[in-house]
Amino acid sequence: MLSVTRVSPVDAELSWHGKAPGAAGRIVEFATEPGGPWTILTYAPLTQTTYRHPDLIPKTHFSYRVRPYYGPASRAVDVTLPKGSFTKAEQRQEHRWAPPRAIRRAGVRTSPVRRASATPTDLRATVMHANGIRFTWTDHAEGERGYLLEDRPRGGGSFRPVAVLDPDINSFGLITLPNEKRASYRVRPFTYGERSNIARMTTGERPAGRG
Template sequence: MRLSVAAAAIVFAAAGCAADTPEAGVRLTATLTSPTHAELHWEGLEPGAAGRVVEFATEENGQYTVLQYAPPQQTAFTHPDLIPETPFFYRLRPYFGPASAEVEVTLPPGEMAPGSEQADHGWAEPKALPGTSVAPVAIRDERTRAGGAATDLKAAVKHANGIHFTWVDHAADEEGYLVEIRPRGKPEFSVAAVLDANITSFGLITLPDEKVATFRVRPYVYGAQSNVAQVRTGT
């Protein structure tokens, strides 16, 4: 899963138990298929959702951690190799937001040059560049959401595995930004990085199968959470 493999380039989203009313149209179930292996299934669709966040906690009122930003057509998730004899609580939250225009990037062949890992990667740090947040539009309101899409997305190749992105932020109330990727030959986009609100500059260190890929960025807000499904692992 991209979010765990590229953890060094990603800010994980984590949140405490929300006070949102559970989404009546979505039903989540969790079952153990072995003492330490959970399977999640859900049904129902939130109109206009860009995807769903799959989250877990190990305390009923504890802090939730993101497992995956799942595309809207996905209806199941496998959570393997869990801590034995521990309760696990799961929930879904839809996320909404307009995607930017897409940009395709072709990286040079080969791997990162020797010594590059020790080089200054300050360019990759998420930043809010001056003058790149203009004409703020509320994306929580579906009537104005489309106007909050980022514009002027640009990608600059930094080395054989590094891409620097910049864009103009038009969203007024986003929870944060998602950097989405679709490697050549893949049918759909997935989330490559989760950033704070108002970020307009970010550098991504790519994986080996991402030499040619299409990218876009998306400001997002969360919708109402699903019901909470619980399992307790065995020995």
């Protein structure tokens, strides 16, 4: 069950409850038109039950919904990057290794995305430079809505999605953030579960002094 509270004229607070056995997490979505399109705000861990959507467009109708997502995660790989910032020379590089790709591999068995046998295998992380990593893996999923690349910075608590990829992708390059010099990574094919009820609210006038 999802509810939304207007905590200021242009800020919304969402809260939800309910079970989702076997889910990896929940997505939170919003729309400003009755029929969509819907935009994903966040991929929330199962332990999260609230979300604040701040600084909204004044005098606008907003609709919200949540739904679980499912899919098995690969084993994690640990990556330690060399010291150094993302230099101007690196920024000028073409990074041809970075765009998402679906590399065909013969003889790979696939399974429906929610089965354990759909777990990605052979995840490898290749350091391309001080702020770039190329990931490759074997895709065993069928019927997935996409892939999530998840990371957990060294010393961090839980994994979080850092990239959302199309179905069948098994090669992707990540340009990292400063706190990702040492981190663990994994990939997950995913599909969605049932949608929640839709919660609606209308924003008011923007308060003086806020943009």
